[in-house]
Amino acid sequence: MSRSAGLRFIMVGALALVMSLPLNLVSGVVQDRADYSRETVTSLSREWGGEQLFSGPLLTIPVSEDVTYDRRREAVDAVTGLTLRDEKGNVIYEHYEETVTEDRAAIYIYPENFDLEMQTETQTRYRGIFEVPVYTADIGMRFGFDLSDVEDALNGQEEAHWDDAYLRVFLTSNKALRGEALLEADGRLMRLEPIATGNDEQVGITARVGDPRETGGYAFQLGINGAQSLAAAATGRTTRFTLKSDWPDPSFYGAFLPDESAIGEDGFEATWVIPHLARSLPQVSRAYPDVTARRSANMGVRFITPNDFYQKAWRSARYGILFIALTFLTILMLERTSTRPAHAVQYLMVGLAQSVFVLLMVAYAEQIGFGPSYLLAAGATIGLLTMFGATALKLGKKTGLLTGVLVTVYAVLYLILRSADYALLAGSTLAFVALALTMWITRNEEWKGPEKQGPGWSLFRRPPKPPVAEPSA
Numbered sequence: 001m002s003r004s005a006g007l008r009f010i011m012v013g014a015l016a017l018v019m020s021l022p023l024n025l026v027s028g029v030v031q032d033r034a035d036y037s038r039e040t041v042t043s044l045s046r047e048w049g050g051e052q053l054f055s056g057p058l059l060t061i062p063v064s065e066d067v068t069y070d071r072r073r074e075a076v077d078a079v080t081g082l083t084l085r086d087e088k089g090n091v092i093y094e095h096y097e098e099t100v101t102e103d104r105a106a107i108y109i110y111p112e113n114f115d116l117e118m119q120t121e122t123q124t125r126y127r128g129i130f131e132v133p134v135y136t137a138d139i140g141m142r143f144g145f146d147l148s149d150v151e152d153a154l155n156g157q158e159e160a161h162w163d164d165a166y167l168r169v170f171l172t173s174n175k176a177l178r179g180e181a182l183l184e185a186d187g188r189l190m191r192l193e194p195i196a197t198g199n200d201e202q203v204g205i206t207a208r209v210g211d212p213r214e215t216g217g218y219a220f221q222l223g224i225n226g227a228q229s230l231a232a233a234a235t236g237r238t239t240r241f242t243l244k245s246d247w248p249d250p251s252f253y254g255a256f257l258p259d260e261s262a263i264g265e266d267g268f269e270a271t272w273v274i275p276h277l278a279r280s281l282p283q284v285s286r287a288y289p290d291v292t293a294r295r296s297a298n299m300g301v302r303f304i305t306p307n308d309f310y311q312k313a314w315r316s317a318r319y320g321i322l323f324i325a326l327t328f329l330t331i332l333m334l335e336r337t338s339t340r341p342a343h344a345v346q347y348l349m350v351g352l353a354q355s356v357f358v359l360l361m362v363a364y365a366e367q368i369g370f371g372p373s374y375l376l377a378a379g380a381t382i383g384l385l386t387m388f389g390a391t392a393l394k395l396g397k398k399t400g401l402l403t404g405v406l407v408t409v410y411a412v413l414y415l416i417l418r419s420a421d422y423a424l425l426a427g428s429t430l431a432f433v434a435l436a437l438t439m440w441i442t443r444n445e446e447w448k449g450p451e452k453q454g455p456g457w458s459l460f461r462r463p464p465k466p467p468v469a470e471p472s473a
Helices: 005-018 020-048 290-296 309-334 344-368 370-391 396-418 420-441
Strands: 052-074 093-109 113-127 130-144 158-160 166-171 177-185 203-208 217-227 229-233 238-245 250-254 260-264 267-275 298-303
Touching: 005 020, 005 309, 005 344, 020 113, 020 130, 020 217, 020 309, 020 344, 052 130, 052 217, 052 290, 052 298, 113 229, 166 217, 177 203, 217 229, 229 250, 229 290, 238 298, 250 260, 250 267, 267 298, 290 298, 309 344, 309 370, 309 396, 344 370, 370 396
Parallel strands: 052 229, 113 238
Antiparallel strands: 052 093, 052 158, 052 166, 113 130, 130 217, 166 203, 177 217, 229 298, 238 267, 250 298, 260 267
16 A cells, blocks of 8 residues: 555545445345344234224214105006006106105214223234234223214204114224123123224224113223234223333324323333314214224324344444444554555455444344344454454554454444434544544644655656756857
């Protein structure tokens, strides 16, 4: 490599940029493994029951109207039963009135007070090397309906069929139901049936409740399996939702976050209280409301595994170019006074070793977890580069300085991966400190190298003028 310090810095910088190519390949491998992991998690979650979103209870009152139409028909002779015709042979028609009963848009009613309690027990399921947190939930609901405004929703001669009223609770998947589901109204149990998939493509549980004006309150209990998330829609005029679980790492989401929550190592408890003014859902409606309720009035929790190591490995590959550049800079500083400077191929081998570090970390993390795998991969990489510095780069006593820098670099990288919130702070501080130290160490450096003696020219100096020959006598 050139003896000019400036050219050597430029060449090492170019080599560091070249290392972005293997780092991009490593990022692709990490992303492929992450996609495969997500597919496995989704498949296992779906088999256990999948993500669950509850909505309802929705009381539905069928509505009909008697409509009279003015119709005409062929006139028939009452004696012969033959069609009557005029003198020209044309058929004679007669007018008559017919009254028919036609269905109208049903009346949909959400509960006045809706108290919902969910309690989950989680466990971990495995498929190959992947693990998925799943849960079993016990769900209890208490609710009642205010039917005083129902008659105001009728138009013209419409009639509400109270005796045909039915109640529905919507789920994400009926096959996730476990145990016995019970609906009780005023001390009597009601027969439950699965909802036949209709035009709205929703599934759940339904029950014929008879005339709801004669019923006080309802109590509904059921058990369900699920994975990844559990949520409910705020459908009551006042909705009180309490969720308890033994999962220690919840992530709350939805249109409403909990009013109160307590999270500990043994699990969490969260409470929501949602008034009807906080959501755009009518209590009584002639338009089907539940699709809107599930989309815009949901609240729940995701059961997550914090700091997924695939995400950490991808971030380490993104920061890899910074740490490779810092290692290159360290080697350049340590051997700048050496009579045998490092070759470009040696820099490339150092960079490839640090790129392979990411693959090692992912491969071992899938088996033994992030912490032990990081320690193993970082220790192997530091050991390899220390041996390379001592034997191939001939750093001698300066090898200890290289080892110290590598330990610092990988310690900072560990902190960055453990906390995404402080990643930018730690990375930028490390880069600034490294640049400041480099500027201080090289403050007296002769960047253009030693001046050449005698004739000749360089890029920054004009060539000397040739001597002028004297005329011969």
